[in-house]
Structures are given as C-alpha cells and as structure tokens.
Amino acid sequence: MNRFLVAVSFSAVLHAAEPVLTLREKPVRVATSSSAEIFPESWRGGKVAAGAEALPDDRREEALRVMDAALAKYPAEVLREHLHTLYLLGELRYRGVITSGTNSRAAVYVKIGPVEKGFTARHNEGVFHAEFSSILIRNRPTFLDQQAWKAANPPGFSYLGDGVDAVKQGKARTKADSTLNAQGFLSQYSQSTLENDFNGYAARLWTGDAALWQLAKEHPPIQRKLTLVLNFYRQLHPKLDEAFFQGLRPM
Numbered sequence: 001m002n003r004f005l006v007a008v009s010f011s012a013v014l015h016a017a018e019p020v021l022t023l024r025e026k027p028v029r030v031a032t033s034s035s036a037e038i039f040p041e042s043w044r045g046g047k048v049a050a051g052a053e054a055l056p057d058d059r060r061e062e063a064l065r066v067m068d069a070a071l072a073k074y075p076a077e078v079l080r081e082h083l084h085t086l087y088l089l090g091e092l093r094y095r096g097v098i099t100s101g102t103n104s105r106a107a108v109y110v111k112i113g114p115v116e117k118g119f120t121a122r123h124n125e126g127v128f129h130a131e132f133s134s135i136l137i138r139n140r141p142t143f144l145d146q147q148a149w150k151a152a153n154p155p156g157f158s159y160l161g162d163g164v165d166a167v168k169q170g171k172a173r174t175k176a177d178s179t180l181n182a183q184g185f186l187s188q189y190s191q192s193t194l195e196n197d198f199n200g201y202a203a204r205l206w207t208g209d210a211a212l213w214q215l216a217k218e219h220p221p222i223q224r225k226l227t228l229v230l231n232f233y234r235q236l237h238p239k240l241d242e243a244f245f246q247g248l249r250p251m
Helices: 056-070 076-082 121-138 146-153 163-166 178-182 192-208 211-219 218-238 242-246
Strands: 021-022 030-031 051-054 085-094 102-103 107-112
Touching: 021 056, 030 056, 056 085, 056 121, 076 121, 085 102, 085 121, 102 121, 107 121, 121 218, 146 192, 146 218, 192 211, 192 218, 211 218, 218 242
Parallel strands: 030 085, 085 107
Antiparallel strands: 021 030, 051 085, 102 107
16 A cells, blocks of 8 residues: 555656665564665666655654554564564655555555654554555455455445556545545545555554544444454454454554
8 A cells, every 4th residue: 555645756866875774673674775675676667666765863763663662563473474674764755656655575664754744653653554454465365355345335336446546646635534434435545446445444443543433333334344354353363353453542
C-alpha cells in the first residue's frame, strides 16, 4: 500500500554510493539512507525510479520512539518471519509521486515528515502498520477470505486497481466520509485496491483507534470487514485476538 500520496513532478537523483545507516538492530533492523540500494533492483530505474532521502538528525529520536512502540506490539515470531528492515526516511518517492510509505518483500519504508505537515506520531505509526499488513497478507494469503471481503462491498463495485493511479486521478482522500463508511470503506483511498482497503483497517486497528469499533457498530459492512481482519491476525498468531486489539490505545 502507498498511503497519503501527493502527485509531483521531479527529476530524481539516486545516491547509490551513500551508505545505509543502521539506527537499531533489534527487534528488527531500523535504518535510514539516501541510497538507491535500499530498494529492490527492479525499482531503481525505468517507470518506478524509486528515490529516498535520509531521515534528518532532528527527527530520528522521536521517530525511533514511535517505531519502537509500534514494533513492540507484535509477537517476536511475527517480526522474525516477515520483516527484515524498517527504513525511516526524510523523503520517499516513486512512479512520479511522493508517498508516506510503501513496502517490498521483507522491508517497510516510512517517510517521517515534519509534524506541522501532518506527520504526527499517530500518522507515522499508522503508515508502518498499514505497510507491514501488506507484507503479511502477501505471505499468508489464505488467512484472508477475499471472497467474503468483496461480498461486503456494494453490489457491482470494483476496485480502481492501483493506488498510484488513484492519486493521479484525485481519488486518494483519506479523510472519513459517512457515505463511504455506510458502504464499508474507511476512506476514498480504500476504494483503490482490496489491499489498500485492508491496510486502512490494519492502520486504525493497530493504533488503537476507538472510532473504528464505533463505525463497526453503526455500519454492518464495516463490521464484516473488521471481523475478517481480526480473523486474519488471530490466524497469524493466537495472541492477536479481539481482546488484544480492544486493549490497544493511541500513543
């Protein structure tokens, strides 16, 4: 998933020779860099043209505090099996957009921007959980009943099919919308792909957003999807049951 995207025009300069700085070794490696080497090789040119900037020194302490707390919520076995590196970056871009987060096979990339531009602790934590949830559903696809998920959507609905295209078409709002909520979507961006739809639930669930539980009470489609998300995580690890998530509180 690529959340909170803003379309831009830019001339990317990749700094492949710059080192990768490790900020933490455990429970997973946390690092920052401006090097193209942090991305899969297939992302480093062509249409993707992924690029990053290292996280500025003055944002590192708070970013590590937030991510340490976020990582601590997961059972150690889940992190060991599914996440190799978490990259905290000052900038993140690809396919002609600037994005707050993305993921590859076993890495999550999170942009930590200025607080005054909306990059609060809660926002940054939510991006991490959303991106990590993409890795998890790729690795454990049978744990999510996609047919039941699609059945919770309005009759005849089809996902747009691409998060970046949603941004470029101006269909990537992430604010709450009561009309969309009644249809089972947490935001406009949730309508881009099933993965992004799932990511939105994961972000709010893991950050202890009490509003999600209230929305589920008010809107049956949201309750159906929330139940499927909870089923997914319970299969991933027995600790991750409804009581666990009900006990989470925002930072």
